[in-house]
Amino acid sequence: MNNIENDIDIYYAVGNANTGRQEIEIKRIIQKRNKLGWKLISTSIALVDSEKQFSNLYLFWSKN
Numbered sequence: 001m002n003n004i005e006n007d008i009d010i011y012y013a014v015g016n017a018n019t020g021r022q023e024i025e026i027k028r029i030i031q032k033r034n035k036l037g038w039k040l041i042s043t044s045i046a047l048v049d050s051e052k053q054f055s056n057l058y059l060f061w062s063k064n
Contacts, residue, residue: 044058
C-alpha cells in the first residue's frame with residue numbers, strides 16, 4: 001500500500017510593486033519542493049484585502 005503525503009505552502013503577497021521579487025521567491029519554493037520529490041497538484045489564490053492589495057497564493061503538494 002502506498003503512503004501518500006500532502007502538504008501546503010502559503011505565500012503572502014502585498015501589492016504589485018514587487019512582482020519580480022515575488023516571482024523569484026515562488027520559483028525557489030517550487031524548485032526546492034521538486035528537488036525533495038514533491039509534485040505540485042493544485043494552486044489557489046485568495047484576495048484577502050482588496051484595498052491594500054493583499055493576497056495569498058496556496059500551493060498544494062503531494063508526494064508518494
